[in-house]
Amino acid sequence: MKAIILSIAATLVGAVPTKSHKSKPFLNQVGDRTWIIGNELWNLTQGPQYGVQLFYKDHDCVGDAVGHYVSYNGAASDLNWTSASIVNQGSYRGDDYIDIAFTASEGEMHWVIFSGLAGAYQYFVNRALPVLGEFRTLWRLDNTTFPLGKTNLRDEALPPLSDYIATNKVQDETWLQPDGDGYITKYDFTDWIRTQTYYGVYGESFGSWYINPGKDYYNGNHLKQELMVHRESATGDAVQLNMIHGTHFMASSSDVFPDGKMWGPWLWYLNDGSKEDAAKKAKKEFTSWPYEWFEDEGYKSRGSVTGQLILSDGRPAANAAVFLGDNNPNKTALDMGSNYYYTAYANAQGRFKFTDVRAAQYGLQAWSNGSKIADVTTSFLHNNIAVAKSRNTNLGSLKWNVSKKTKIFQVGDFDRTSYGFQYGGAPHQHALVASCPANLVYRVGQSKTSDWCFGQTYLGNWTISFNLPDTRKHTTARNVTLIVSLAGYSSGSSSIIWANGQQIGNLTSGTPGLLNDPSLYRSMTTAGEWRYFEFEFNADDVLKKGDNEVTFQLTRNSTWHGFMWDSVVLEW
Structure with a gap:
């Protein structure tokens, strides 16, 4: 034939x-x-x-x-x-x-x-x-x-x-x-x-x-x-x-x-x-x-969108990732796909511009892309942005609320990627996560970001050790929040989170927020699907003056699957 x-x-x-x-x-x-x-x-x-x-x-x-x-x-x-x-x-x-x-x-x-x-x-x-x-x-x-x-x-x-x-x-x-x-x-x-x-x-x-x-x-x-x-x-x-x-x-x-x-x-x-x-x-x-x-x-019906993002602490949202997507979204920015989507980065003054945008209604999102705002753990959302043909929609100055809490420690930049960690952002390579250790200790104030590996896959303990001079200075803020930001997660791995020997949370395979993305076992070293978790506990019950520890204990694993890290933050 x-x-x-x-x-x-x-x-x-x-x-x-x-x-x-x-x-x-x-x-x-x-x-x-x-x-x-x-x-x-x-x-x-x-x-x-x-x-x-x-x-x-x-x-x-x-x-x-x-x-x-x-x-x-x-x-x-x-x-x-x-x-x-x-x-x-x-x-x-x-x-x-x-x-x-x-x-x-x-x-x-x-x-x-x-x-x-x-x-x-x-x-x-x-x-x-x-x-x-x-x-x-x-x-x-x-x-x-x-x-x-x-x-x-x-x-x-x-x-x-x-x-x-x-x-x-x-x-x-x-x-x-x-x-x-x-x-x-x-x-x-x-x-x-x-x-x-x-x-x-x-x-x-x-x-x-x-x-x-x-x-x-x-x-x-x-x-x-x-x-x-x-x-x-x-x-x-x-x-x-x-x-x-x-x-x-x-x-x-x-x-x-x-x-x-x-x-x-x-x-x-x-x-x-x-x-x-x-x-x-x-x-x-x-x-x-x-x-x-x-x-x-x-x-051919296209316009533009401009604006400026200013953090609530007065800083410009320098180099923030800015995304124009679904209006009033019910999906993450990565998961959106029914319509049309636009990406940009803010400049050093937090200003951004989208050009050649199809005429429609949009929602604008932003998040930290590291650099000068690597400490920003919150995201920004602004809905009901109308784009019309041959017109610029100027959003003016937009206020982005950031956390008012005091940081105890932060491991890794907040940027939804594994950049900065050992092997983070390496050329694509299958099974690279197997080069990360089963047990790891990161000492705040002594260790470098690169001492933390980009992914955890083996049964074992990854511990962040930190010192608190005096917890009594924070008696008006009893609650402590551990923020865990993952650049990706491949199912089959579960973790118990401990603080000074007391369980404060867990990351269990298959639960909402921890469905599988194939990043770690499909050669990715930078990102998969971003996840964000907060675990709150009482400072008086758990923390102490002097040496303290937060530990991620991997209790269940699967070959080449596990957690790809973005950032870990403790604040009160």
Whole structure:
């Protein structure tokens, strides 16, 4: 069947396009639910599910691989295309383009093809997607043509298929290397979605890249990270993922999408494998966002939001993480995903600005990103922010209430990450948490932040030792609060919290707030899903003048699972 389609493609449109002159991009139907799309530089045969026979520079870039498809909830549900049509066409700066919509019951996958462009802009419009967590578009390409993978954080050869030995598999998509020294896992190719510039798979003569200058259609906040490229362990295909609604490192993210929710447009770009060329193209695309040529009123209806965050103690909220998301939210910022989301950081004076924001109602959140406000344990929320087309919404000066209590100690900056701790923020690596000790003592005033390890996974005691000169000075404030901020948590581990031998709390696997996120056992070293806990107790009953201790006793564990730390604060 594949050979027949190839023959039809060659007859109708020329299976091997040339670059001798620009010609109009095209859509041709060549059979029942089979189409060929492209321009003078490339063409693709699109069937009911898979896009195959991607011809570029006299070469089939898909080969025996699966090709291009759209799916949700993992590989459980691939979209089936029932029709295709040109829904718009025009010219922009001298180049003709067509907008092709492939229609499925769940929605429309669009390819916007310009003459002279090696690649296409793509976007998806929801019509009837179910409540879901994972939604993606992707390429599975020929593994000899595309042997290398690149993200902002990693640039290296994809592991050879021969290294994936069945008897060496230790968990989901993770294998012990054949020599026993380290692991092979697709999760090492994860990156932060809101800072990525371009990524893809490439080789000596070919490169296939995703460039996503717009980030507002993604779910999650600043700390949203996703898998981007990998080797398909069953077939060896080079995989280029476009996780436009991902869940790989989250505790939960099931969202309902309104009819018309749009993801994109993003650019899928082909070249000769040059990273320099891809970077240059990405820079141009980011400068051009939002795209002038894109014909959609909701997309073009954009305004801006400005303001300044001032802490209640008078300090500016310097470098705070600022998030524009759901109005009156009932989810965390990381878990939001039904609508459109915007991220920014305040400057040294606490001022922030969001540009190119879709017109709608939003809620604004902020939290400490470390640095000068690393001691701020509270978060900020301001609802009912109206954004209108071509207007700036100036929120003025916003007061952010912070704790008035006195700190006894703080271990680690409050920034929702493990930065500063031993191994915190290290390059992605499976089982790095196993390098952290079973028992640890941190002495306030003597130990460095890096003496505390980024994750706790072994049965044992992690103790914070601190000195109180005189508890009687605080007789008007009997209550003491232990704040535990986790950068991530992977289930199967439980902890009892002690203060001077008295239990003051516990962190029990499976309880509300401690559902699993896969960060620690999927190569993450910086963050998963942020959690915040407060444990209050009476100072007179527990604390004393002189030496005191707070201990986290891990009483239940599971391999490579456990607690990823952000900050521990004791205050009264």
